[in-house]
Amino acid sequence: MDDAQRRLLSALARRYYLEDASKTDLAAEFSISRFRVARLLQQARETGIVTIQIADHDERSESLSAELAHHLMLDECVVVKAGDDDADNRRRLAKVAAARIQDQVNEGDVLGLSWGRTLAAIGEELADLPPCTIIQLTGTVGHDLRQSPVEVIRRIAGRSSVDAVAIFAPLFAASEAAARTFRRDPAIRAALQRYDHLDHAVLAVGSWVPPITQLDTLVTERDLEELAREGTAAEVAGIFLRADGSPVDAAAARRRISVSVDELLATPQVTAVAGSVEKAPAIAATARSGLLTSLVTDDRTAASLLGLPAVTSRALVRQPRPHQGARRTS
Known part of the structure; x- marks a missing residue:
């Protein structure tokens, strides 16, 4: 050199x-x-230009992570030091989440990614994946290509030898009939069928109360009124959840083109990557749903979550399939 x-x-x-x-x-x-x-x-x-040496493990972070996992009834939580601002916080969460994905995804696995600013940041960090399949968990959202799930998986595919599966349909169709038409399209139907084989899913969390979500601009005023009446507190992959974790069967949900509740419940590893003190109630609602197995968050959000009532039961029962990658390599 x-x-x-x-x-x-x-x-x-x-x-x-x-x-x-x-x-x-x-x-x-x-x-x-x-x-x-x-x-x-x-x-x-x-080459030794960079050496990583851990002089002493961060006992507080490990203890906080374990305490939070117990509090939320999750298999694992990873807590990182909060950033100086929202953008910095997303970068920190994305780096840790990307490293976990690289460690956990095996050759032949199917990895699903939702959308949003945090997932876009993960897409910037994720590279050197083994040969596997990456698929969108939702239809497209909005007009910002930088946050588009299509663009996120395209960036990842450019840095790894992966099979990227895009879904060229909106997250919310204009009507239930339009949603059925999209789902019958051969290419979209073939992509949606891949959800039955998910090994890993990575989700962002949107807060409905207080409103920290980009979806409120994608649904109608009538939808907003119905979701409010139904007590919507959180949203993941276009799935609306009440504070107790139960899914909301609203008109907007029936127009949704994305992974289903049952498909996430059957996915062995489902990780939410979310950080924001204001989002803590929404993150807690998502944990109560039973959809998640793990969470990556920051220490400020973790403290807020620990200040909320502990999760003592789940609204839904997880029934994960045997790990697909494990079956193929055994």
């Missing part, structure tokens, strides 16, 4: 590990692709 290459690796590593720059930021700053950024960071670790 010559001096120029060593300086490049050192500069990239310093910006990424010490200054918390994203891989997208580094790609633009150094005029290289995100794929090459990921490879160069890996090379920096392999």
Whole structure:
């Protein structure tokens, strides 16, 4: 390795590990692709330019994570230090979530991703996945291509040898008849059938009360009134939930083109990645639903969740299939 290459690796590593720059930021700053950024960071670790040494584990973080998992009746919680602002918080959550996905996804697995700013941030970090299938868990949302689930999986597919399955339909159709038409389309129907084989699902959480969601602009005033009457508190992958975790069977839900409640309940690993003190009640409602197995959040949100009543029962019963990847490799 010559001096120029060593300086490049050192500069990239310093910006990424010490200054918390994203891989997208580094790609633009150094005029290289995100794929090459990921490879160069890996090379920096392999050549010893970057060494990761844990002098002492963070007992508080581990204790908080375990306490939160018990409080929410989840298999696992991962708590990270909160960022300086919302964007920084999303980057921190995304880095941890991406690392967990890379560790957990095996060759041949089916990984589903929902949509939103946090999921878009995960898409910027996720690379070097084994050969597997990545699929949208929802139809498209809004007009911001940066947050589109199609764009998220496209970015990931550009950095890993994966089979990317897109769903070219809206999350909410204009009518139930239109939703049925979309679902009968051969390409969309084939994609939706993949949900029966999900091994991992990664979800963002939207809060309905208080309103911290981008979906309120995608449904009608009549929908909003009905969802309010039904006591909607949270939303994941277009699925509306009450505070007790029970799903809301509203008109908007019947127009939804996304993964179903039963399909998530059958998925072995379902992780929510969400951070915001204001979203704590919505995250708790999602935990009460029974849809989740794990949560990645920040320490401020974790403290707020621990201040809410503990989850003592689930509205729905999980019945996960045997792990698909485990069956294929056994």
